Amino acid sequence: MIQTIRNAWRVPELKKKMLFTIMALLIFRLGSAIPVPYIDSASLQTYLDSQSGTILGLMNAMSGSAFSMATVFALSIQPYINSSIIIQLLTVAIPALERMARDGGEEGRKKIASITRYTTVAIALLQGFGYYSLVNGYGLVNAGALPKLWAGLVIVISFTAGSAFLMWLGEQITEFGIGNGISIILFAGIVSRFPRMCMDVISGFQRWMAVQNTTVESLVAENEGMTEEVAQQYIDMMKQGALAPWVIALIVVGMLALVVFIVYINNAERRIPVQYAKRVVGRKMYGGQSTHIPMKVSMAGVMPIIFAQSIASLPATVCAFMGITAESEGFGGGLMKVFDTSKPFYSIIYFLLIVGFSYFYSTMAFNPVEVANNLKKNGGFVPGLRPGKPTIDFLMKVLNKITMFGALYLSVIAIAPIITGNLVGYSSLAIGGTSVIIVVGVALETVKQMEAQMLMRHYKGFLE
16 A cells, blocks of 8 residues: 555656645644634533543544534534435435436536535534534533524534535545545544544553552552542542453454455455457457456445444434433433444444445446346357346346345444444444444545556557
8 A cells, every 4th residue: 555655656647636635634634623613612522522432422533523622624524425325315216316317427417416515505504503402402602792593603604614615625635636535534534533542542551550559448548538438439430441451452453353354355356257259340350358247345335334324323413412311311311322332222223224235335336237238239248148137137146145245244344343342341442443444445445546547647558
C-alpha cells in the first residue's frame, strides 16, 4: 500500500488528486472543530463520554468526535447515507425511479442524484431538530437574553448546513480527488479517533495497575474515618474501565487478525471460465481464446455494514434525540435497553440487516441475466453449459453461494467484537471493531482505484 502511494505521488495528475483530497480532509477536520453557538459543548462532551457503548457513542465515533463537541459537522454524512438507503430502496420498489436509473442514462443518474441531495437536506433538518431536542432536554442550550426559538433555529440550520456541505465536499472528492468521497470522509472521521482510543486503552491499563496496588486495608489506613464498605465501593469504581494486560493483548491481536482476514477476503474471488467460439469476419478470425469472469466474494464492499448500522441504530437514535435514556421509564427506556450496541438483540438485528443488504448490493452490482446475454452476443459460453437460461441459472447459483459467504463474513467480523467486548467488559470494542471493518475496506478500495489509474497511465500502446 505504501509503495502504491509512493508511485502515485510521482505521477503529476495523481499527485494533484491526492493533494486535493488531503486539502478537502483538512477542511473536514477544521469544520469538525468549529462549535455551533448556544450549546454547552463541555457538559455535552462529558455526558456523551459516559455513553461510549451506546448508540450515541456509535454516532460520535462515526463523526470523529464532532457529535460530542456539537460542531458544525456533528451530523457528519449520516443524513446522506440514510438518504442513499431510502432512494436505492425506492428505486427497486417504484417502477418510475427504476426506469429513470436503468434507461435514463447520464440524465437519469443526475436526476436520481438530485433527489438524493434534497432527501439528504430533509433528513438533516430532522436530525438537526432531534439533536437540538437532545441538548435542550438536558439543559445544555445557553441562549442568554435571546429567545429560545432563535437559538433552536440557529442550531438546526447550522447542523443542516454542515451536513449539506459535507455531502458537496464528498462529491468534489469523488470527481477531482482519489476514491469515493463519502467513504473517504467517513474514513477520516474514524481514523481521527484512533489516538483517543489508544489513550483510553492506556488509561484502562493505568486503572488496572492502580487496582492491583490498592487494597481495602491500605485505603482505610490512609484515610481516617473511611469504613471498609466505602473502601470496597471505591475499589469497585476503580475497576470500571480497567484493562488487564491480557485483555489489551487480546484486543491488539484480534484487531490485527481482523485486518488480515478482511484483506484476504476482499481479494478473494470466484473465477468462472469462459470460452469464446472462433468466428470468421471477412479475412480475419476472431475469438477462440479462453478467459474468465471474476466474481468477488465481498462484492458489496463495506456498504452493507454502513447501511445496516444506520438502520439498526435508528430506533435508539430517535429515542436518544428525544432525551430518552436507558434509565428512563416506559417504552422509550426499554427500547434504549434493547437497542444498546452491546446487547444480543441489537447484534441479531445487525446480523440480519448485513445479510439482507449484502444480497441487495450484490444483485445490483452483478446481473446474471445481463452477463449471460452479453456472453451470448459475443459468442462466449461457459464450458459445459448452453447459452441462455442454463448459463443464467448457473451464474445465479454461484452468485447466491458467494454472496451468502460474503454476507456471513461481514456479519461475523461485525458481531465478533461485540461478543468479545461483552466477555472482557470493554463496551467500546464493539464500535472499534466496526470502525476497523470500514477503515480497512475503504483503504483497500482507494488503493485499488489508485493502482487502476496508474496502470492506465503506464499502459504501452501498440506502436511501442
